[in-house]
Amino acid sequence: MKDNDVEKLIGRMSRALDRYYLIEKTPREFGTGNMLYPSEIHTIEAIGKNMGINVTELALTLGVSKPAISQTIKKLEKKRLIVRSAANDNNKEVLLHLTKMGKTAYENHRQFHKDMDKVIVKWMKELTDAEHSFLEVSISQFEEYVKIVMAERK
Numbered sequence: 001m002k003d004n005d006v007e008k009l010i011g012r013m014s015r016a017l018d019r020y021y022l023i024e025k026t027p028r029e030f031g032t033g034n035m036l037y038p039s040e041i042h043t044i045e046a047i048g049k050n051m052g053i054n055v056t057e058l059a060l061t062l063g064v065s066k067p068a069i070s071q072t073i074k075k076l077e078k079k080r081l082i083v084r085s086a087a088n089d090n091n092k093e094v095l096l097h098l099t100k101m102g103k104t105a106y107e108n109h110r111q112f113h114k115d116m117d118k119v120i121v122k123w124m125k126e127l128t129d130a131e132h133s134f135l136e137v138s139i140s141q142f143e144e145y146v147k148i149v150m151a152e153r154k
Helices: 004-025 036-050 057-063 066-078 099-127 129-153
Strands: 082-088 090-098
Touching: 004 129, 036 066, 036 082, 036 090, 036 099, 057 066, 057 090, 066 082, 090 099
Parallel strands: none
Antiparallel strands: 082 090
């Protein structure tokens, strides 16, 4: 492949990723009457998938610090989307649950992704085994590249 062709391909991939990121970072309402930012809806998603998760496990699941997740939790409590409770066997451990409105946001977020992803899911299901393998290897290599760049910038 010529250098010019490689540059064009990298440019297209970069633009596609930038556009996808814009879609993902745009706040949405998700049927609750509250605008929810990505960090908030992804926190709701993690709690919805792991009802009764504690703060430490939630921070690990989302790959963020405990102070960062604590701020998001406070915002979601103010919006009446989650509630805290003490663990039965340990009063110091805080467990997180979705409220009815939080469950609405969770379900609407899942539907949002189902609708948004249906074209790419259809395309991926039509890949041959060889195309699937090539794509899987390419994505894995790209993920490793991104990890290396991020580590170098820290």
